[in-house]
Structure formats: structure tokens, C-alpha cells
Amino acid sequence: MRLEDILFSQGFGTRRVCAGLVQQGYVSVNGEVQEDPGAFFDPENLKFKVQGTEWPYFDRAYLMLHKPTGTECSQKPSTWPSIYTLLPSPLRTRPQKAAVQGVQAVGRLDQDTTGLLLLTDDGKFIHRMSSPKHHMPKVYEVTTKHEITHGQVEKLLAGVVLDDSPKPVKAAACEKVSDTHLRLTLTEGKYHQVKRMLAAVGNRVEGLHRSAIGNLQLPEDLAPGQWRWILPSELEKYFKA
Ligand code: URA
Numbered sequence: 001m002r003l004e005d006i007l008f009s010q011g012f013g014t015r016r017v018c019a020g021l022v023q024q025g026y027v028s029v030n031g032e033v034q035e036d037p038g039a040f041f042d043p044e045n046l047k048f049k050v051q052g053t054e055w056p057y058f059d060r061a062y063l064m065l066h067k068p069t070g071t072e073c074s075q076k077p078s079t080w081p082s083i084y085t086l087l088p089s090p091l092r093t094r095p096q097k098a099a100v101q102g103v104q105a106v107g108r109l110d111q112d113t114t115g116l117l118l119l120t121d122d123g124k125f126i127h128r129m130s131s132p133k134h135h136m137p138k139v140y141e142v143t144t145k146h147e148i149t150h151g152q153v154e155k156l157l158a159g160v161v162l163d164d165s166p167k168p169v170k171a172a173a174c175e176k177v178s179d180t181h182l183r184l185t186l187t188e189g190k191y192h193q194v195k196r197m198l199a200a201v202g203n204r205v206e207g208l209h210r211s212a213i214g215n216l217q218l219p220e221d222l223a224p225g226q227w228r229w230i231l232p233s234e235l236e237k238y239f240k241a
Pocket of ligand 1: 193194
């Protein structure tokens with residue numbers, strides 16, 4: 001693949017901008033500055049540097065973000081800064097593939113929810129992870145206002161009716177960790193689902209943190225606001241349907 005096409009595919013701007021970056025000596029491959037935008041490289045496992053920052057080549061980008069509180073999962077946020085401002089701009093401007101322009105969040109978390117969020121430009125992956133058919137478990141650490149009772153845990157496991165559908169929604173798992181800490185596993189992703197389920201059993205969410213999706217736990221060393229690549233080879237291990 002031509003070097004300017006490699007840069008273009010990874011979100012470094014139009015082909016013209018990418019060619020300019022190369023011609024101006026801003027791009028190095030295997031430690032050597034490359035000034036020919038047409039130079040050929042096998043993109044598989046390629047690492048290159050643009051203005052001193054190292055980038056791995058990925059046909060599709062998959063990443064995890066530790067969403068901090070006070071951020072919105074929208075491209076056009078209304079009140080709080082967008083989570084997309086936490087990502088380097090090439091990730092947001094990767095060229096459009098299968099209707100996805102740049103990386104997109106897989107589902108959304110509320111402004112005040114923290115924790116694990118996946119982002120990708122792979123439309124099929126977004127669809128698979130969001131589809132209720134796939135029952136992808138998501139684990140939430142819930143801090144409640146009132147002490148959690150045994151009855152509330154039983155009700156969450158048995159199913160509660162929310163205001164938008166007569167069909168009860170159930171927690172796939174529900175563990176009381178302490179008086180006001182509940183670990184709740186859901187396999188769907190309805191709007192404000194955790195908050196509405198807790199309200200339906202007579203409690204109230206004071207703090208919400210997503211600690212895992214599928215087999216992927218939010219890494220302890222990934223601080224709020226930080227992101228990390230997920231390698232395509234890790235997808236099967238983390239998100240096997
Ligand atoms: N359920 C909620 O109520 N809010 C979230 O952010 C995620 C799940």
C-alpha cells in the first residue's frame with residue numbers, strides 16, 4: 001500500500017494532506033524518515049511515526065476508553081464535553097467505511113456514568129455488540145442511596161417492568177457487595193436501564209460505573225479519560241458471542 005494511502009486510511013487527513021506530511025519529512029517508517037508518498041509498505045503490523053508519535057496500522061480500529069464523569073457520548077454534546085475530545089484526531093477522522101466515519105461509541109453511557117466504553121469504526125462489530133440477540137453481558141458497579149435489601153436483589157433477578165414496555169427486564173446477575181454497593185450484570189442496553197431498574201425496586205442510583213463488557217474488565221491502570229487499543233486478535237477472547 002502506498003504510504004500516503006496508509007496515512008489516509010488511518011485518519012491523517014485528505015490524500016493531499018497525507019502526501020504533504022510525507023514530503024515535509026514528518027513521517028518515518030521503521031525508524032527511517034520517508035519522503036516519498038508513493039513508497040510501498042505492507043500495512044499489516046506496520047508501525048509508523050507521524051510528527052514523532054508512533055501509530056500502529058489497523059484496518060479497523062477497536063479501542064477501550066475509561067469514560068470520566070461529566071462527559072457525553074455524543075458527537076454533538078448539549079451540555080458536557082464530548083468523550084470524542086479525549087481521542088487523538090486521526091481516530092475521529094478515519095475515512096468512512098460501511099457508513100461509519102471515524103470511531104463511534106458502542107452504545108452510550110450517561111453523562112454521570114464512568115467506566116468501560118468501547119469505540120470502533122467497524123459497523124458490524126457495533127451491530128453485533130448492541131444487538132439484544134447476542135446477550136453481551138455488561139457489569140455495572142452501582143452505588144445506591146438506600147441500603148440494598150434482599151427483596152430488591154430478588155426482584156431485580158426476577159424482572160421488573162419499566163415504563164416503556166410491559167415486558168419485564170431482568171438482571172442476568174445481581175450481587176450485593178456491601179450495604180450500598182450492588183454489582184449488576186445486564187445483557188440489554190435500554191435507555192437509563194440501571195437507574196430505572198433501581199427506581200422500580202424503590203432504591204436510587206447515586207453512582208454508576210461500568211466495570212466490564214463480555215470478558216473484558218476495565219484495566220486498573222487505565223485512568224479516567226485514558227484510552228487503549230484493543231487488538232483485533234483479542235476480540236474473540238473478550239467478546240465471544
Ligand atoms: N444504565 C443507566 O441508567 N445509565 C448508564 O449510563 C448505563 C446503564
